[in-house]
Amino acid sequence: MIWNEQIECMSSNEMRKLQSERLIELVNRVYQNVEFYRIKMDEKGVKPSDIRSIDDISKLPFTNKTDLRDNYPFGLFAAPMKEIVRIHASSGTTGKPTTVGYTKKDIENWQEALARCLTMSGVSSEDIVQVSFGYGLFTGGLGIHFGAENVGCTVIPISAGNTRRQLQLMSDFGSTVLACTPSYALHLADALAEYGYSLSDMKLKTGVFGAEPFSENMRLELEKKWGIKAFDIYGLSEIMGPGVANDCEFHDGLHIHEDLFFPEVVDPKTKEPLPDGRQGELVFTTLTKEGIPLLRYNTHDLTTLNREKCECGRTLVRMKKITGRSDDMLIIRGVNLFPSQIEQVLLEMGETSAHYMLYVDRENNLDILELKVELDESKMVDTIKDLMSLSRKIEHSLHSALGLSVKVTLVEPKSIPRSEGKAVRVIDNRKI
Amino acid sequence: MKIRQLSVFVENKTGHLNQILEVLARNNINIIALTLADSSDFGLLRMLVSDPEKAAEALRAENIAIRIHEVLSLELEGVPGSLSRVLNRFSDNGIAIEYIYAFSFGSKSILVMRPENTEKAIEIIQKFQLKPIYESDLKAQL
Numbered sequence: 001m002i003w004n005e006q007i008e009c010m011s012s013n014e015m016r017k018l019q020s021e022r023l024i025e026l027v028n029r030v031y032q033n034v035e036f037y038r039i040k041m042d043e044k045g046v047k048p049s050d051i052r053s054i055d056d057i058s059k060l061p062f063t064n065k066t067d068l069r070d071n072y073p074f075g076l077f078a079a080p081m082k083e084i085v086r087i088h089a090s091s092g093t094t095g096k097p098t099t100v101g102y103t104k105k106d107i108e109n110w111q112e113a114l115a116r117c118l119t120m121s122g123v124s125s126e127d128i129v130q131v132s133f134g135y136g137l138f139t140g141g142l143g144i145h146f147g148a149e150n151v152g153c154t155v156i157p158i159s160a161g162n163t164r165r166q167l168q169l170m171s172d173f174g175s176t177v178l179a180c181t182p183s184y185a186l187h188l189a190d191a192l193a194e195y196g197y198s199l200s201d202m203k204l205k206t207g208v209f210g211a212e213p214f215s216e217n218m219r220l221e222l223e224k225k226w227g228i229k230a231f232d233i234y235g236l237s238e239i240m241g242p243g244v245a246n247d248c249e250f251h252d253g254l255h256i257h258e259d260l261f262f263p264e265v266v267d268p269k270t271k272e273p274l275p276d277g278r279q280g281e282l283v284f285t286t287l288t289k290e291g292i293p294l295l296r297y298n299t300h301d302l303t304t305l306n307r308e309k310c311e312c313g314r315t316l317v318r319m320k321k322i323t324g325r326s327d328d329m330l331i332i333r334g335v336n337l338f339p340s341q342i343e344q345v346l347l348e349m350g351e352t353s354a355h356y357m358l359y360v361d362r363e364n365n366l367d368i369l370e371l372k373v374e375l376d377e378s379k380m381v382d383t384i385k386d387l388m389s390l391s392r393k394i395e396h397s398l399h400s401a402l403g404l405s406v407k408v409t410l411v412e413p414k415s416i417p418r419s420e421g422k423a424v425r426v427i428d429n430r431k432i
Numbered sequence: 433m434k435i436r437q438l439s440v441f442v443e444n445k446t447g448h449l450n451q452i453l454e455v456l457a458r459n460n461i462n463i464i465a466l467t468l469a470d471s472s473d474f475g476l477l478r479m480l481v482s483d484p485e486k487a488a489e490a491l492r493a494e495n496i497a498i499r500i501h502e503v504l505s506l507e508l509e510g511v512p513g514s515l516s517r518v519l520n521r522f523s524d525n526g527i528a529i530e531y532i533y534a535f536s537f538g539s540k541s542i543l544v545m546r547p548e549n550t551e552k553a554i555e556i557i558q559k560f561q562l563k564p565i566y567e568s569d570l571k572a573q574l
Binding site: 030070126375377380381382383384385386409410411413414415 | 437439441443468469471473474478492495496497498499530531546552
């Protein structure tokens with residue numbers, strides 16, 4: 001099934017025409033309404049009238065995550081607050097979150113993109129969808145929720161966590177679709193027996209997994225463990241949330257809703273656009289967004305683009321499954337984490353040195369973080385109680401700043417290796 | 433009655449304690465008493481040594497986290513019940529004790545303790561005429 005055949009199977013000429021119209025309108029709108037872009041375009045010597053088609057997109061300036069931070073909270077919004085109907089936010093690099101706003105039309109477009117993704121995954125109005133992504137400021141839960149309602153599914157807004165209840169409702173309500181992070185889906189599968197369930201108690205047939213990268217092997221493992229069809233849903237809150245792209249039943253790349261989110265792949269060093277098939281940083285321009293439209297936003301996800309028509313009949317450009325990034329951002333249980341955030345917390349606390357090593361691992365399919373941090377010689381205490389309360393205090397501060405649980409272990413001063421070049425701060429032992 | 437004690441942070445790693453002891457040996461520092469408290473992540477080594485300042489300097493030079501802290505020391509009678517009697521003096525007067533250890537030195541039984549409130553503990557020692565031990569008492573026997 002195809003949700004919107006007109007768009008999803010559009011000829012490349014028609015698509016470029018549609019993208020061109022939308023880009024021209026977008027550039028005019030941001031130039032008028034967003035000072036940040038007006039200044040950036042003026043600096044580059046680009047006027048809205050220079051943008052005559054989608055081919056002119058490379059004349060436009062890039063946007064980075066730091067630009068969202070610098071304009072926190074609403075500086076990049078292009079619509080007045082009375083037209084903004086929802087705010088979402090994700091953790092930023094320096095304690096301030098990255099904020100995004102949606103107009104009514106943005107929410108409708110998001111629902112449209114998600115309806116296409118879910119239909120691509122074989123989901124229909126007959127399905128009962130268990131949304132086990134977190135609800136709240138994170139886009140995962142509410143995003144999938146509204147998309148599934150748009151398709152006409154029965155939605156169970158259970159949110160993330162509480163394994164026992166997840167399995168109980170999955171069995172009692174007969175959920176046919178599970179939407180969550182791939183690592184949580186594996187965790188739930190492994191917990192079945194522990195809570196006295198077997199696969200025959202479940203009616204699950206489809207998994208829509210995302211918010212963290214996972215390999216094709218892991219997708220196949222999920223299919224095998226659950227006896228389902230598993231799909232990869234891609235997205236990021238800056239662009240919209242989940243639903244920017246999704247793979248179809250042929251699993252040969254993820255179809256990008258390019259009428260809404262125009263993708264480019266650029267060279268990580270020169271930032272020059274690369275031809276299809278070459279790997280680089282994935283960059284998006286939000287063609288229709290009103291709340292916080294972004295020009296050429298660099299996701300730092302590494303991928304390649306493929307414009308060949310897919311066996312499923314869709315002509316939408318496909319991106320290869322994301323397996324790496326060009327920066328040091330980690331995705332832990334679906335939460336974005338930059339090592340610099342940890343440094344920031346340690347420096348603010350000032351009770352240890354800022355030398356640390358972060359170990360990332362996966363236990364029972366859940367990401368776990370351990371932070372080794374050097375004790376400050378001048379702050380040495382003489383009771384176990386005080387040392388333990390210091391590590392608990394750091395754990396607490398990290399949890400409130402990052403939204404993640406971190407186990408903190410104190411180590412001796414100067415015991416963490418100093419490097420002369422780029423410091424190695426993270427050891428990621430996860431197999432994804 | 434106040435004596436200087438060395439507290440050393442020890443990571444849970446095989447052979448690590450010995451590295452610390454070797455630093456003391458190389459610097460010709462004698463250990464009078466030693467106790468090691470452990471947690472799941474690290475240990476805390478507490479020592480009375482012949483020269484606390486010199487020991488601290490030598491350990492710091494090896495990037496070992498240490499602290500010199502004043503603790504209280506008393507001589508105990510070498511008879512059953514003497515420790516209990518001494519501790520009763522403190523608990524009866526509402527003074528909690530963070531940690532305690534004891535050792536024999538020459539013919540003496542010596543108690544080391546860190547009360548929550550040192551000044552109040554000293555008042556009790558004086559009031560009940562408990563027998564204090566000074567660093568000079570320990571050094572005299574080395």
